[in-house]
Amino acid sequence: MIWLTWRQFRGSAAMTAAVLTVLAAVLALTGPDLASRYAAGIAGCTPNNTCDDFFDRFFDEHQIPFLALTLVVLILPALVGLFWGAPLITRELEAGTHLLVWNQSITRGRWLAVKLGLTGLAATAAAGLCGLAVTWWSSPLDKSAVPEMARMAPLVFGARGIAPMGYAAFAFVLGVTAGVLVRRTLPAMALTLAAFAAIQLAMPLLVRPHLMPPVTSTFELGRTNVDGIVPQGQEGGAMQVFLSTSAVPGHAGAWVLSSDLVDPSGRTIAGGDGASGPSSTIARSxxxxxxSGPCALSRAQGADACRAEINRLGYRQQxxxxxxxRxxxxxxxxTGIYALLTLGLTWLCFWxxxxxxx
Amino acid sequence: MTSVLQAQALGKKYGRRWALRECTIDMPAGHVVGLVGPNGAGKSTLLKLAGGQLEPTAGGITVLGGRPGSTPAQLAKVGFVAQDTPVYAGLTVAEHLRLGERLNPRWDEGMARERIARLGLDPAHRAGKLSGGQRAQLALTLCLAKRPDLLILDEPAAALDPLARHEFLQHLMEAAAEHKLSVVLSSHLVSDLERVCDYLIVLVDSRVQIAGKTDHLLATHHRVTGPRRDPDRLPAGGHVVSARHTDGQSTYVVRTGAPIHDPAWTVSRLSLEDLVLAYMDKRDAERRRVALEVRG
Incomplete structure (x- = not known):
């Protein structure tokens, strides 16, 4: 059975292996260079404390390959589900060959076990290798990324570490299950894509924030979490603060779920006059x-003094x-959750x- | 008489539709059994259940004393050639033999190679490029080389041209005789069955209408024709299978063990096809339409 499964699978396996080998070679060749340039940049910026500028410049320069690789790792499991999972059984059903193979001296259960096991293992290994290689290559960029693209950010998290393995195993079995249920290749592929996309969206939006109880804390306003202070309107008497929704001071790379401005008594402050600030900020007046004082329009003391004054008045980021x-x-x-889902669907397939x- | 296949109130439901219902059947060993019936009678479903390709919804089925498809040993004993004789289009003939060798403990490699050579099939040829007849022969070879005790064929020759069909059935008969196989074969072409079967089962609406050795069936069924009158004027002990009337004349198909001597009746022999049609014809006009399709 292993021979037959391999014989049926070897074409697409060889193609995938070739593509992944090219990708791995490119990463292996460019990775060390990227790491050394990062090390040199850090060595250069640390003495004069300009590392934030270096991070911005470094990340900006490599943003396109960074995003492209992240996207590849995110899409790979879906491709596995569509092109390995969905046709695995439907191809046999459509050609009628399941009736041929089911009459060899091997039970249907064993037939499915070998097919699922071998192809699923290959899918998981491919996604795992791809994910770990990209994680390794991107690590200097992950350290210098803007908060929205840090390792904990929803988009990037799923393309790093071991999660891609879980996604691939799940997408593969999801494809097989869809095939077993609808019995035709194209509808099974469509169903797989729709279901997988829905689950991949629901995970970061609904489930991942609660995997561990999130930390809630208040922070002084500083350069990290305030992206500008401007006077509100023409009449004066208030300042508009652009509060970051993706960064908190002292916890670089944290995944900020919610961020708001609270007044000295701890009440959240309502929105400003609708002025639009930089991206990933909210305006609060x-x-x-x-x-008069540090925030006076006439006095050119700059934003730092005004921010210090607002801090002194007791306003905080919560x-x-x-x-x-984490x-x-x-x-x-x-990965454990996806492994459990995979097991559940596998059971359904066998049944x-x-x-x-x- | 031992049985190769026994079913008790066997039923199979697809969704809400019964494809086979309350089917009780007993097929004797050592025969080439022909299973005949109109489309939708449940032949295919019955054979798939016997091959273990499907699980029954109701009732029970025993093949060679075991539950179909339950264990590798049970699967090894039964060869199944599915309708349209599917093979893997992307695999070569030689790779099909390799598949058989890897998946069957009783695989007879010498026999498989010998058959392929005798059929003139090129082992390096892709199965997808074979003709319908060659594909059927390849599927049959795969089945025979696993050395089953029972061979089940579901409309194996339906898609073949007459010559290929003749050749296929010829090979089937030779193999069955050589290896002392029991064979169960379904077809809606009675002429095919007439050539190869020595036992016949007529299945209509999941019910066995008649079952028996072909020569016995032919010896006990007669067509009697005479002036129009009631069937109760027919000789006693007979069973009317079907009746047709024109203005002046009645034609009956009668099953009886005793000879008919009444000079009022003209008695003639039935062909197997007429016999089968008579049993399918027992039903109403809707059934008759189906039967005509079968004849055509």
Whole structure:
């Protein structure tokens, strides 16, 4: 049975292996260079404390390959589900060859076990290798990425570490299950794509924030979490603060779930006048004298002094977040969840096939 | 008489539709059994259940004393050639033999090679490029070389041209005789069955209408024709299978063990096809339409 499964699978396996080998070669050739340039940049910026600028420049320069690779790792499991999973059984059903193979001296259960096991293992290994290679290559960029693209950010998290293995195993079995249920290749592929996309969206939006209880804390306003302070309107008497929704001070790379401005008594402050600030910020207006003091329009003391004044008045950022230290625990938990889903669907496949797919 | 296949109130449901229902059947060993019936009678479903390709919804079925498809040993004992004789289009003839060798403990490699050579099939040829007849022969070879005790064929020759069909059935008969196989063969072409079967089962609406050795069936069924009158004027002990009337004349198909001597009746022999049609014809006009399709 292993021979037959391999004989049927070897074409697409060889093609995938070739593509992944090319990708791995490119990563292996460019990775060390990227790492050394990062090390040199850090060595250069540390003495004069300009590392934030270096990070911005470094990430900006390599943004396109970074995003492209992340996308490849995110899409790979879907491709596995569509082109390996869905046709695995439907191809046999459409050609009628299941009736040929089911009459060899091998039970349907064993037939399915070998097919699922071998192809599923290959799918998981391919996605795992791809994911770990990209994780290794991207690690200097992950350290210098803007908060929205840090390792804990929803888009990037799924393309790092071991999670891609879980996704691939799940997508593969999802494809097989869809095939076993609808029995035709194209509808099975469509169903697989729709279901997988829905689950991949639901996971970061609904489930992942609660894998561990998030941390809620208040922070002083600083350069990390405030992206500009401007006077509100023409009449004065208030300043508009653009509060970051993706960063908290002292926890670089944290995944910020919610961020708001609270007044000295701890109440959240309502939105400003709708002025649009930089991306990933919210505008909040704070009543503060604009005629005298550090925030006075006439005095050119700059934003730092005004921010210090707002801090002195007791305004704080209140944020709920998942710190970067939880990256690996989250990876394990999420991979575990997908492994359980995979097992559940595998059981469903066996149950259907044992009954003769009628 | 031992049985190769026994079914008790066997039923199979697809969704809400019964494809086979309350089917009780007993097929004797050592015969080439022909299973005949109109489309939708449940022949294919019955054979798939016997091959273990499907699980029954109701009732029970025993093949060679075991539950079909339950164990590798049971699978090894039964050869099954599915309708349209599917093979892997992307695999070569030689790879099909390799598949058989790897998946069957009783595989007879010498026999498989010998058959392929005798059929003139090129081992390096892709199965997808074979003709319908060659494909059927390859599927049959795969089945025979696993050395089953029972061979089940579901409309194996339906898609073949007359010459290929003749050749296929010829090979089947030779193999069955050589290896002392029991064979169960379904077809809606009675002429095919007439050539190869020595036992016949007529299945209509999941019910066995008649079952028996072909020569016995032919000896006990007669067509009697005479002036129009009631069937109760027919000789006693007979069973009317079908009746047709024109203005002045009645034609009956009668089953009886005793000879008919009444000079009022003209008695003639039935062909197997007429016999089968008579049993399918027992039903109403709707059934008759189906039967005509079968004849055509």
């Amino acid at each position: 704070i009543p503060v004298s604009t005629t 944020a709920t977040y998942q710190p970067l230290e 990256f690996w625990p989250f990876q394990w938990i999420e 259907r096939v044992r009954r003769g797919l009628s």
